[in-house]
Amino acid sequence: MPKIVDHDKQRQRVAEAAIRVIRKSGFEQASVRNIAQEAGLSAGSMRHYFSTQAELFAxxxxxxxxxxxxxxxxxxxxxxxxxxxxxxxxxxxxxxxxxxxxxxxxxxxxxxxxxxxxxxxxxxxxxxxxxxxxxxxxxxxxxxxxxxxxxxxxxxxxxxxxxxxxxxxxxxxxxxxxxxxxxxxxxxxxxxxxxxxx
Amino acid sequence: MPKIVDHDKQRQRVAEAAIRVIRKSGFEQASVRNIAQEAGLSAGSMRHYFSTQAELFAxxxxxxxxxxxxxxxxxxxxxxxxxxxxxxxxxxxxxxxxxxxxxxxxxxxxxxxxxxxxxxxxxxxxxxxxxxxxxxxxxxxxxxxxxxxxxxxxxxxxxxxxxxxxxxxxxxxxxxxxxxxxxxxxxxxxxxxxxxxx
Missing domain, CATH: 1.10.357.10 (Tetracycline Repressor, domain 2)
Structure with missing residues (x-):
């Protein structure tokens, strides 16, 4: 099931991007837009990986x-x-x-x-x-x-x-x-x- | 010099408003606008009391x-x-x-x-x-x-x-x-x- 593997990998990629943004600029800057940019993804695609910001931070x-x-x-x-x-x-x-x-x-x-x-x-x-x-x-x-x-x-x-x-x-x-x-x-x-x- | 006293009092008032905003909603919400509203002052008047946000937080x-x-x-x-x-x-x-x-x-x-x-x-x-x-x-x-x-x-x-x-x-x-x-x-x-x- 390559799609599920991809999905998990992408979640990890988004989370690691979020961690980099938070460390560099704080939670204030950890917007969907900024995290998507850091991860090299479109802001629109983010909701496929995490439905809420709290879920991403968790x-x-x-x-x-x-x-x-x-x-x-x-x-x-x-x-x-x-x-x-x-x-x-x-x-x-x-x-x-x-x-x-x-x-x-x-x-x-x-x-x-x-x-x-x-x-x-x-x-x-x-x-x-x-x-x-x-x-x-x-x-x-x-x-x-x-x-x-x-x-x-x-x-x-x-x-x-x-x-x-x-x-x-x-x-x-x-x-x-x-x-x-x-x-x-x-x-x-x-x-x-x-x-x-x- | 009532004006100076007032100025100090107003600074204290702004700082206490900032503390309430930060405690309730975090630094993310501690914008000039929100702090001014909490203090009952106009956003425009804030710069008379603190020239930067860092100065206010300090x-x-x-x-x-x-x-x-x-x-x-x-x-x-x-x-x-x-x-x-x-x-x-x-x-x-x-x-x-x-x-x-x-x-x-x-x-x-x-x-x-x-x-x-x-x-x-x-x-x-x-x-x-x-x-x-x-x-x-x-x-x-x-x-x-x-x-x-x-x-x-x-x-x-x-x-x-x-x-x-x-x-x-x-x-x-x-x-x-x-x-x-x-x-x-x-x-x-x-x-x-x-x-x-x-």
Whole structure:
């Protein structure tokens, strides 16, 4: 069924064009007309691929979520566990070009979701993915008896979840203020702190 | 000089109208026309108060910064120090209507600053205010010999700075997920952790 394949490919092409427009000029400029032009398609053809702008933006955010999930799926967790957990956390931080681009658009998307409630579900799904990763880190420390005996899993999950998102937003808004080594050191320090006797 | 007073008052009026428009409909709708309408002024008169949109947005963000500074200036630091430091941190979290409104608009402003480099300076100034507050918290713990001997001030300042911004963004994006007591408990827990022997 070549037609369906084409259709999926075109949706991907439109979404990638939308991401480029949003990153370059913000959601304000992400009109059907501008996205069509960026994708090299006619404005009229756009409705074949996405019936609403919200549907298109949802598709874009899903691309990011799938990329993060794929990066995590590739992890084997066979190495030293604290290193592996750090590596998991780093997937949510904008430390290379791909993740920086994702998170810049993601920040704009969050601002947009504040105004458009229909986008909130998707924003929450992405936040929940980070929350689950934070929970996994803390639970792994507890299960492997590495976490300090006084560690409160729920509180530490919330703190890690906030710490990662805060680091991500600082890295996006003030790029270069902290270098990658510094950020890795902070994550190491935090994981080590969780393992020390409190 | 009643004319100057009027001018300042009108600038404030325009800025407050802009904040309401941004909060309700996002920056996309924050056109001169819409802001003038919200302020009850003619679109033509707007240029008397702000020569560019960037100048208007800068004025709006300064209103927020001044509010935070005023809230902090009112603090006496005469009570139990950990309580006072927690109270200082809470000024940066959206735990009441005023701070929620400020931080929703602030999040949108950050997204806009990603696209418009001329707004970056202001975004950085606000981030620096939170960084300085985080530094003050950690330095106070060290000066009063409450911080654990192994505490690394720079790393802990960065972590606290990220933790507060992460909590703020989660509270904005997922309101009600954590209640005020829970957030206060997390801050208490974090401050206590910094004071324990590592």
């Amino acid at each position: 598709f874009c955010m899903n691309i990011f979520r799938e990329r993060i999930e794929k990066r995590i799926e590739r992890m084997t967790f066979r190495g030293p566990i604290l290193q592996e957990l750090k590596h998991l956390i780093l997937q949510f931080l904008p430390l290379d070009e791909e993740r920086t681009m994702e998170m810049e658009v993601w920040l704009s998307f969050n601002a947009k979701a504040l105004i458009h409630p229909e986008l909130r579900v998707l924003s929450n799904e992405m936040h929940n993915a980070l929350y689950r990763a934070s929970k996994f880190v803390i639970e792994t420390l507890v299960e492997r008896r590495l976490g300090s005996p006084g560690l409160e899993p729920e509180i530490e999950t919330e703190k890690l979840y906030a710490l990662i998102d805060g680091l991500a937003i600082h890295q996006i808004m003030q790029p270069g203020r902290l270098d990658v080594e510094r950020i890795e050191f902070m994550i190491d320090d935090h994981l080590n702190m969780l393992c020390r006797s409190l | 004025f709006c963000m300064n209103i927020f910064r001044e509010r935070i500074e005023k809230r902090i200036e009112r603090m006496t630091f005469r009570g139990p120090i950990l309580q006072e430091l927690k109270h200082l941190i809470l000024q940066f979290l959206p735990l009441d209507e005023e701070r929620t409104m400020e931080m929703e608009v602030w999040l949108s402003f950050n997204a806009k600053a990603l696209i418009h480099p001329e707004l970056r300076v202001l975004s950085n100034e606000m981030h620096n205010a939170l960084y300085r507050a985080s530094k003050f918290v950690i330095e106070t713990l060290v000066e009063r010999r409450l911080g654990s001997p192994g505490l690394e001030p720079e790393i802990e300042t960065e972590k606290l700075y990220a933790l507060i911004d992460g909590l703020a963004i989660h509270q904005i994006m997922q309101p009600g997920r954590l209640d005020v007591e829970r957030i206060e408990f997390m801050i208490d827990d974090h401050l206590n952790m910094l004071c324990r022997s590592l």
